[in-house]
Amino acid sequence: MDMATTTTCPIQVQIPDWLQSCLSNDGHSAANLSEGLSESDRDLIARSFTFAHNLHEGQCRASGEPYINHPIAVASLLRDLGGTGTTIAAGFLHDIVEDTEVTPEELEERFGPEVRQLVEGVTKLSKFNFSSKTERQAENFRRMFVAMAKDVRVVVVKLADRLHNMRTLEHLPDEKRRRIALETREIFAPLANRLGIGRFKWELEDLSFKYLEPEAYRHIQELVAERRADREQRLSTAAQILRERLEEAGIQCLDVSGRPKHLYSIYQKMQRQDKAFHEIYDVAALRVLVETKPECYRALAVVHDAYRPIPGRFKDYIGLPKPNHYQSLHTAVIGHSGKPLEVQIRTLQMHHVAEYGIAAHWKYKEGGGSHCISPEDEKFSWLRQLLEWQNDLKDAQEYLDSIKDNLFEDEVYVFTPQGDVVALTRGATPIDFAYRIHTEVGNHCAGAKVNDRMVTLDTELQNGDIVEIITQKNSHPSLDWLNYAVTASARNRIRQWYKRSHREENIARGRSMLEKEVGKNGFEALLKSEPMKEAAQACNYQTTEDLLAALGYGEVTLVQVVNRLRDAAKSRQKEEEQQEATSLEEEVAVREMNAAPPAPPASTGKSPITGIEGMVYRLAGCCNPVPGEPIIGVVTQGNRGISIHRQGCHNLEQVDGDRLIPVNWNQNQVEVAKAPTYPINIQIEVMDRVGVLKDILSRLSDNNVNVRKAEVKTYPCKPAAIDLCIDIRNRQQLDRIFNQIRQMSDVIHLRRLGNSQED
Template identity: 35%
Template sequence: MTEIITFDRLIDQIKNYIHKEEDLKRIEAAYKLSFFQHEGQFRKSGEPYITHPLAVAHILAMLNAGPNTLVAALLHDLVEDTSTTLDDLKNQFGDDVKELVDGVTKISKISFNVEVSQADNHQKMLLAMSKDIRVILIKIADRLHNMRTIEAQSIEKQVKIATETLDIYAPLAHRLGLFIIKAELEDRCLKILNAPYYHRISNMIENQKNIRSKSIEDMITVINEELHANLKNTYKIFGRTKNIFSIYKKMVNQQKAFEDIYDILAIRIIVDKIETCYQVLGIIHANFIPIPKRFKDYIAVPKPNMYQSLHTTILSDDGAIYEIQIRTEEMDRIAEYGVAAHWAYKENKEYSKEKEQFEIAQKLKWYGELLKMTEDVDDNSSGANEFVETIKTDILEANVYVFTPKGQVIELNKGCTPIDFAYRIHSDIGNKAVGAMVNNKIVPLDYELETGDIVSIRTAKNSPGPSEDWIKIAKSAHARHKIKGFLNKQNRDQLFESGKNSVDREAAANKADLSKLDDEFVKKHFSKNMVLDLESLYIEVGKGILSPKTVIAKLIGKEIDKESILQRQLEKAQRILTTNHSTGVIVEGLNTPQIKIANCCLPVPGDHIVGYVTKGSGIAVHHEDCPNIKSLTENRLVDVYWASNITRKYPTRIKIMGINRENILSEIISTINSTNLTIAEINAISNQNLENITTLKLLTSTRQDLETAMVNLLKISDIYHIERKFT
C-alpha cells in the first residue's frame, strides 16, 4: 500500500530547503484551502482526496521545488473539482500560481479516447509545457502518484492509464532528465501491461541479488585500493542496479537472455571536479581491461537532457563485466533530477520565470526546439497531428548523435538520413541540398546515419529543391513537414501562374481592363467564396474552382449566360451516352448475355457490383450497396465484374447539399468542368431552410475520377455534404 503523506510530513521535507516564514505560511494557506474545498471528496481507494495533492506536493518537495510550485501542486485540482475559480487563486496567491494551476487544469482535461483529438490534446499539453516547464513537472508528479495508487482503478482503466504514461509521460520525464521518476513510471507501467515479464525479471533479480551484490562489493574493494593509492581527491563509490523496464527492453529488443545483459552490474564513482573524472578514468583503464567501443564521454558531449558523465565498461579478473560511471556531484544531481535540479529552490536567489525558462532552453536543446516549434504550429487537426508526430519522433524518440564539420552535436531519431540532418540545421540547407558526405565519404541522400558520424551537406544555389521522393526518404517528422511545405508552396506558385494566365487570356478575349482587378475588387465580389485577395483568386482559378469567365464577367459587369453553358454540357453528355453501347461488364459463367446497368444505383467502374437475372430482360448490374438488392431473390444473383481497359463513360448520380447562395450552382458546374467528368443532368432546388440541394447525373470512366470530383466539390464554400444517390 502506498504511504499516505500528511501535511506535517510534507512541511518537514520542505523545511530542509525553504526557511522563509512567509513562504511557509503561503504553503500552509494553500494546504488549508485545498483541505477545506476537497472536504467530503474521496479517491477510488477510499482515502480522503486531500491525500493526493499532499502526495504530489511531497514528490515535488523531494525535488526541491520552489514555493509557488508547491502551492500550485496543493491547489492543482481545485478549479476542476471544486467551486474555486482561477480568479480566487489569483487574488489569494498571485498570478504565477494562477497560471500554473491553469496550465495543469488544461492538461488534466485532456481525453485520449479518439485519435484525432488525442493529437490535438497532446499538442495542447506540450504547448502548455512550452509556456512554463513547471506545469509539466507538476503534471508528471501528479501522474506518478496516480500510478502509485492505480490498483483502485478497473483493469481496463489501468491499462489505458499505463499505456498513456508509457507513451507520453515516461519519455517526457526522460527528456527532462528525471531519471528516478522515469524509472519508476516505466516499472509500474510494465507491471500492468506485461505482468508475467515484470514478475519474471523481478524474481530473477531477487534470486541473484546476493551473488551480484557480492560481485559489486568485491569490485568496489579492488577499485578502492587503486583509487586510494593513486588519487588525492575525495570520492564516493557505490553499486547500482538497472530498473526492471530497462532490462525488459534489452531482453525484448536485443533478444538477450537475462544473464547476457552485462551492464546490470554497474558502479558509480562521484568526484569533486571534472578533471578528477578523467583522472579516475585513467586509473580504471590502467588497472582493468576496457571493452572496446564501450567508452562514452557525455561530459564533453552532454545528452540533450543535460546528462553528463563518463561511461566505460571493463572486464574483471574473474571475467565479470562492469559498467563504470564517473561524474561530479553536480552532474549526479542533474542525472537524477534533470531539469528539476535547475529549478531547485535556492534561498535568497533572485527569481525570474523568464530567465529560468531561457536558461533551460539553452541547456536543454530539445526544449529550445520545442519553443521554436510552438511558434509555427497550425491551429487545426492536421496541424496538431503533424506537431505531435514531430514531438514523438524528433524529440521523445531521438537518440542518434551526429556531428557537423565544426563539431556541433545534432540529435536525430534512429534511421535518419542526410536529408533529416540538413533540415535540422536549417530549412534553406535542406531545400538546396544536392549531396552529402559522411566521414569524408560521398554517400546517397538516403544513407542511414549512425552515432558519431561527421556529416556535411553539399548545396547548390540553382537546386530545384526537394522532390516528392524526399518525403519517403526523410524519417523525421520535422524534415517531412518542411519538404511538404516547400512542395505545397511550389504547387501554389504553379496554380497561381496557371490561374493568372487563364484570367489574362479571358481578359484579352473580352478586351477587359485588368487594372481594376485588385485585392479590394476581389474581396467585394468573391468574399462569399472565401476568396479575399488577388493571389487567392488566381490560385482558385488555377484549381478550376473559379472560372476565368466568371472573374472577367464580374470585372466588366456582364452576366454569364449560365443556361447556354449548361445546355452545351448536356448536349455533350447526350452525345457520349448515344455512342456508348457496350456495358463493359462480364458475367461469370455466361456467354454474352443481355446486360444493362441498373438505373436505381448506376454503378461505375471501380464500384463493387452484383448481377441480377431478371425475367426476360437479361442481367441487371447493381451497386453492391444498392438498397434494392436486399429485396431481390438471392438465387437469381450472379457474380459479375468489370472488364479491363474500359474507355467508355458511365452515368451515375450524386447529391450535393449546401447553403443556398448566389453563384453556388455556377461554382459546382465550374468544378465539374475542371475534372474528367461530364454533366448529363442537373436538378437544383432550395427549401425554406435556405438549403440548396443539387442532384447531378454525371458521366465518368472510373470511381476514382468521381471521388476526386466529390472531394473538389466539398472544397466549395458553403457545401457541407456530398453522397452517391441511389433511388
Template identity: 40%
Template sequence: MSRTDEANADKDPTARPELGASGLDAAAQQVRSLKSLDRAPPIEPLKPASETRYLISDLCAYLETYLPPEQISECYRAYLFGAEAHEGQKRKSGEPYIYHPIAVARILAEMRMDYQCLIAALLHDVIEDTPIDKAQLAEAFGEEVAELVDGVSKLTRLDFKSRAEAQAASLQKMLLAMTRDIRVILIKLADRLHNMRTLDSMSPEACRRIARETLDIFAPIANRLGINWIRIELEELSFAHYWPWRRRVIQRALQGRSSGARFEMVSLVETTLRHALQQEGIAGRVEGRQKHLYGIYRKMREKSRGFSELADVFAFRVTVDRVDTCYRVLGLVHNLYKPVPGRFKDYIAIPKANGYQSLHTALIGPQGIQIEIQIRTEDMQRLAESGIAAHWMYKSGGQSAGANPTALAADWLQNLLEMQREAGNSVEFLEHVKIDLFPDEVYVFTPKGRIHALKRGATVVDFAYAIHSDVGNTCVAARIDRRMAPLSTQLRNGQTVEIITAPGARPNPGWLNFVVTAKARVNIRGHLKNIKQREAQALGRRLLNTELAALGTTLEMLEPVRLAAYLEETGLGSLEELFGEIGLGNRLAPLVARRLAGAEGADSETRLDNRDLHPHRLAIRGTEGMVVNFARCCRPIPGDAITAIFSPGRGIVVHRAECRNLGGLEGKRDKRLDVEWSKEPEGEFATEIRVEVNNRRGVLAVVAGAIAELGSNIENVQTIEKDGVMTDLEFRLLVKSRDHLARIMRRVRLIPDVDRITRITRS
C-alpha cells in the same frame, strides 16, 4: 487470476511483436520450468517509493528547511483554498482528494521548488475539478500561479471525437504552457508520479492505459529534462502495472543470478575499486547496484536477447571531485579489469541532449562477469539525478562545464514551438513529440567543428534541419568527410557533414520515406502543406472561373455583395480560402458557381447537363502539382480522352474517359469535371505496358534498351513467368504523350522475341 490469464492480460494488441525464443520467451521458459510457481521463492510486489500520507503540517515542517515563513504561510493559505474547493471530493482509494495535492507539493518540495510552484501544485486540480476558474485563482494568488495551474489542467470543456484526440489536445496544451514556464511540466511529472504510486485503486484497464501513457510520454519527458530519479520510478511503476507477469519473470531470474556469489562479486568489486583509489590518493565514492528491472527488460527487447544472454546487469558508479580526475580513474579501472572493446562512451566531452555527463565503460569483472562502471564528478551526479530541477535545488552551486540542462531544455522547448506551428493538429503534434523523446543518439560535426546530436539512423536531411529549417528546406546535396553523398545517407558517429543548398530548392515529398527526426518530418510536411495550399488556391480559381464561364459570367463580373454574403454563409474568411477549398475538392466548383451566379433553377440544370457542348473546359498542363492527381488504374497521358472527378482533400483525379472505374459517375455531373489536355503539356507522365516475350536469356535487357533508345525512363519493371516458355514483362514508363508511347510500342514490337505488347489498364 491464473498465470495464463495474467500473461494474456499483459499483451498489448497494438504493440509490435516482442521477442522470439531467444528473447524474453526464453527467460519466461526458465521460470515456467520450475515444478510449481507456488514453490518458487516469494516475490515482493513493487512498493511505491513513498507510501506516506503527508499532512499539511508535515509539508509545512519540511518547507521550513529552505523557505522563509511568509512564503510558507502563502502555501498554507493555498492549502485552505484547495481544501475548501475540493470539499466532499474523494479519490478512487476513498481518501479525501486534498491528500493528492499535498503529496504532489511534497514531491516538488523535495526538489526545492519555489513557493509559487508549490502553491500551483496544491491547487493544480482546482480549475479542472471544481467550479473555480482561472480568473478567481489569479485574483487570489496572482497571475503567475494561475498560469501554472491552467497549464497543467486538461481540456475538459471541449468536444473531441475520441479519447486519443482529447488526450493529444490536453498534452499539446500542457507542452506549450511548458515552453512559457518549465515549472508546468515539473508539476505534471510530480502529479503523474503520485498517481502512479497510488494506481492500485484503479481498474485494470485504467491501470494499463495510464501506465502505457506514462511510458510513452511522461517518463521520456523526465529523461529529456534530465530528472533521472523521477524517470526511473515512473518506468518501474509503469512496468509493474503494464507487464506485471514479465516483471515477475525477470525479477525471479535476477534473484537467481544475484544470489550468493554474485553479491559477493559486487562487494569484491566495490572493495577493489576503493582500495585502488586510496593507493592513488584519489578521494571518491564507489557505489555498486543492480540495474533496474525495466532497464533490463528494455535491453532484452532492443537487443532481442534472453535474460541469460545479458552480461552487464551490475553497474558501479565512481564519483570524484574534478573532471581531470574522472579520466585518471578511467585509466585506473582499465588497469584493474579488461575493458570490453567498443563499449566506452565519453559523455563528458560530448554530453547527452539532456545535459547528462559521465564516462561509461564496460569491463570483464571477477568470475568473467561483465560489469559497467560510470565515472563522474559530484556536480555531474547532481545534474544526472535532478537535471533541470537542479536550477532550483543547487542555485548556489556550480555546474559542470559544457552541461547546462536549463539551456538545453530551452533549445528543446524551442523545437516544440516550431513543431507546433507546423503540425496540422494535436494528434500529429503529439506523434512528433513522441519521436523526439526517444533519441538514441549519433554525434556528427559541422565543417567548423560544431557538434550536433541526432537520433540514431538520422540522415543528411535530418542533419540539415537540425542546423536550421531554411537549410533543410533548400538542401540539394552534401559532403560527408569531404566526399559527395546522397541526401538519404545515414550518418555515423564522428563524421563531418557539409550541406550544399540552392536558393530555388524546396523539400521533396520522398524525403518523408527516410527522415527520422521529428523536426525534419514536421518541417517537410509543413512546407509541402503550404505548397499544396497555394497550388489548391490556383487550381480552385481556375475551376471556379471555368464553371462561371459555362454559366455566362466571370468572377470579376460577380457583385461584391453576393460574394461577401456567400463567404459569410459558408464561414470562409476570404476568397483565397474558398479557392483552396475548391482546389482540394472539399467544395464542388459547379455548385459554388451556380450559387454565386444565382442560377440554381431548372434552366441552369439544363445548361449544366449540356456542358459537353460548351467550349469551356479545364486545360491540364501536368504542372499543377499535388492537387491534380493522375489515376493509377488507367494512367492517362497527353493524347488520351480524359475526364476528372473531385476527391475531397486531394483535389481532382484525372482518368481516361473509357476507364471502367468511372462507371458509377456517368449521371452525376456535380461529381465530374470536364477537362482536356493543354495544347502544350509539360513534363513526363507515367503509364504501364505489358510485353509478352519468349523466356530467353538477355531478353529483358534488349527490351529495356529499346525503350531507353526512344528517350523514356523505366520507373519499375516486374517479370511474371507464365508457363516456362513465355514471360510477361510489365514496365512502368515515363512518356511525354500518346504519340511517344506509340513509337516505343512499335519499336519494342520489332524485337524478334516479343510476341505481344499491350497497354495496361487496371480495374
C-alpha cells in the same frame, strides 16, 4: 488526475512532516523540515493546502482514500525536486480548476499570477468537446507544450501528477490502466527523460511496464530478485577495492555505491540485443562520485587498472553530453568474480543533473536564480520544434506521432565541418541534417559529403560522422526525399515547401472549387468582398488568396469556407439591411430553387426515397447521391423507372423540366442505426511516401467506413493519385471523413468522383 467521488472516505488524510511544519507556528521546526523554503513560501504552501483541502473535502479516490492525498503526494514530489512555494502550491491546486467551480481569476486573486499560470497549463481540456479521443489527447498536449514554453515548471508539475497516478493505478479498471500506462510510456517517460529527470523517468517506465506487459515484468522481477544477494556481495567487494585504489591515487572519492538497474531497461536491452538476462552487462553497476571533471578521467584510469575493460563498452558522456545535458563516464569491465560490471563516474554536480534534470536548476541553484527557464536555451530545441508543428500539423494523429518521434532519445551524434555537435534521430540522413542546420539549407540542398566523401542523400548517418551539405541556388526539394527523411521536422518542411512552391496552382484549384459551389454569377465580386475577407480571417488566414491556396491543397475544407462566408454575410446583412445582398447564402438559395420544385414531406415508410412510392428507381452513377444531400428524380427514357440525382448534377442540364420529379430522403431511414450504405468514388492526390495509403485507410477504419476498392497510381517525382470506392451512410459521415483526410499534411487535394462538382 482521476475522477473523484463524494462520499465518506475510510482512510484518513496523510499529512507528511514537511507539510505539518509549514502548517505549524513552530518556526524552528519549519526551518528544519522545510529547508530551502522561505517564510513567504511556507505561508503560500499552507494557504494553498488549506484551500485545496476544503474544496476536496468529502471526495474520495478510486482507492477509497481522501482525494486530497493525491495533491499532497504531487506537492511532496515537487518539494523533493527543490521546487519553490509557487511550484509546490501549484501541486496542491493542479486539479482545482478542472474539478471545482473555482475560476482561474479567483486563483490569481488568492495566490498570484504565477500559480494561476502553472495550474492553467496543467489543466486538461475536459470541459471542451472533441470528435475523438485522439483529437482530445492531441489538444491536451498542444496546450501543455504552449504553457511549457512560457514556464517549464508546467510540465514538471504534470509529470509529478502522472507519477503519483501511476503509483496508484491498480485501483482503476483494466482497460483504463492500459490506456494510461501506454500514454505514460509513449509520452510522459520520454518527456521526463528530455528534461533530464532520471528519477521520474525510470519509475514511470517501470510502472508502465508492470501494467502493459505484466508477465514479462514478473519474469524480470524474479530474475533480479533471485540473484540479488550474490549481486550485492559482488558490488560491495568491488566498491571497497575501488575506494582503496582511488585513495592510493590521491583522488578524493565522495561516494562509491551500487546502482539498481531498472526492470524496463533490462527488458529493453534483452529485446533489442536479443540476449539472455545473464548477458546484460549493467544489471550490476557501481556509481563513483568525485569532485572535479579531471578526476573523472583519472578515476577511469584507476578502474581500468583494477579491472579488465570490455572492448567497445566505453562511453564518454562528459565530452559529448546527451541532449538533456546528462554527463557521466560509462565503462563495462570484468569484475573480480569474472562477471561483467558497469561503472559510472561523474561529479556531484553531474549527479544532481542526472537525478533532477531541469529541476537541478531549482534545487542546487546558486544565488537564487530564476525558476523560469527560457525555451530559447539550446537544451529546448526539441520544444521549439514541437511548437513549430502546432500550426503546421493539423491532423491530431500526425501531431501525436511527431511528439513521440521527437521525445524518444534514440539518437546519433554527428559534426558540422566546424566541429559543432548535431543530435539527430537514429537512422537520419543528410536531408535531416540539412534541415536541422537551417530550412533554407535543406531547401537548396544539392548533395552531401560525409567524412569528405560524396554520398547519396539517403545515406544513413553514423555516430561521429562529419557532414557537409552542398547547396545550389536553383536546387529545391524532391518528393522522393519524403521516403528517406527520418525526422518529422525535415518531412514537414519538405511538405511546406511543396505547398508554397505550387501556390498559384493551389490558388487556381481553390478558386475553381469555390466557384462551382457558389456559381459564376458575381463570383469575382464575391472574392473582393468584405465577407470573403472576414471568412479568411475566421479560418485563420490573412488574405483571401491564402484561404484559396489552403482550400486548394486541402488544409481547409470547402464546407468550412462556405459556412464562414455564410456567417459573414449574415452578420453584414444585419448591419447594412439596405445594401444589395451579394452573399453566398442567397446565391446558393437561388440556384437550389431553380434546380428543382419543392421536395415532398418526409414519409414514415420503409423506402429510403419519398415521393416515388411504388415506382422503380435507381441512384444515378454519375453523381452517386447520399442521404443528407438535396436530390431530384428524373423519369428515364424508355420507361426504365426513376433515376435519382444530386441537385446540381451536370447531367440535369440536358433534362426537360417536365421529366423532373420532387423527391426527398426518408429521414426515418437515414437516422436508423443500421441505415444502408451507398458507394462513393473519391480521388486523393498525395505526397508519394511509404505508408501514406495505410494512414488514410486507418482514418476510414476509425469512422467505420468500408473500402470496396483501392487503386494507387504513382509517377516519378510527382504526387501519387489514390482512387477509392467507399461505402457511406450519409452526407454528414462523408463530410467528417473528408475533413479528417484533408487535415493530413501529405494530402494535396481530395475530390469526389462521378460528376464535375467537387466537394
